[in-house]
Amino acid sequence: MKQPFEKLVAQHGGTVLRVCRVIVGVHDAGDAWSETFLAALRAYPELPDDANAEAWLVAIAHRKAIDVLRARKRQPVPVGEIPEVPTALGVPGARDRDLWQAVAALPEKQRQAVAYHYVAGLAYAEIAGILGGTSDAARRAAADGIKNLRKNYPRAATEGAPS
């Protein structure tokens, strides 16, 4: 049976917000989130009852984030810039600024693979479905992304115990 849409927002809203932050940066994450859930609401009646709702939402977020990034390329705003002052969208603490810069500096595919695997928890096969290409390619993009992050954000190696 299909759940009321409100349930989906409650269950996956936080994950989608974090994914949007990784892909488009803190500044535009709220817009990407709003576009994602509005598009999802529009399409929801056609979603098969047994579909993985989270993977479906992340796939929509992926497309909406690309739209946001494209729109931004037409404007003179640097990709992944961290606002100096807290915005209404909830900027993570200043101690994470290095991490945000490291994430923003990743090649797009790696950043996406890291977001969908490590933040959203999707399987590589699901990520391959979103990014195109094979599961192996998705796995490699995520691994390369983590390697690059480790290089550019050394502090991460000593914090964030596995859960």
Place this chain on the structure above:
Amino acid sequence: MTMSPDHFASPSDADTLSRLRDRLALGADAEGLLDVAYTTMDSPVGTLLLAATPKGLVRVAYDVEDHDRVLESLSRQISPRVLRAPRRLDAAARELDEYFGGQRRVFDLPLDLSLSKGFRQLVQRHLPQIGYGQTRSYRQVAELVGNPRAVRAVGTACATNPLPVVLPCHRVLKADGTPGGYVGGPHAKRMLLRLEAPA
């Protein structure tokens, strides 16, 4: 390195999400995607769930009906595009507040009766003819709708009323004057009757 979702969380996420959800409800309404809007309100008979389609108020539900299950059945029967969006329920919530405060005797709200069909809907449509503070027996209501032998069916129509309080099935009693069953429980029925009783 261990990458965990927590790296991308923020202490203010709850506030952010609550703002984004409000914005989503407004956007959904503006785009005509808000098939079912709902909210909850406190009342002397417990927390009430109010739900409305673009046509009007479609459901009032008591706590004892289990609000999660009510939302699931709205999702199934009307549309899964269900969002918490209090604004569409502002007028209904205000009129109910006035009613519970003794300031209102008649509801003046657009209603959507699509959750009930046929004879049940016919009975429910007639309920507002039983005025504030008055009561009727199930048999009298059967007569009112022109089907005096359908006493049992009138009982079913009252028990399945999708809009209790607003469509006053609490004013329908057993022939001996005892309250009889009620969708919100016998306690709620007695409370509403007491509220409406002349001082």
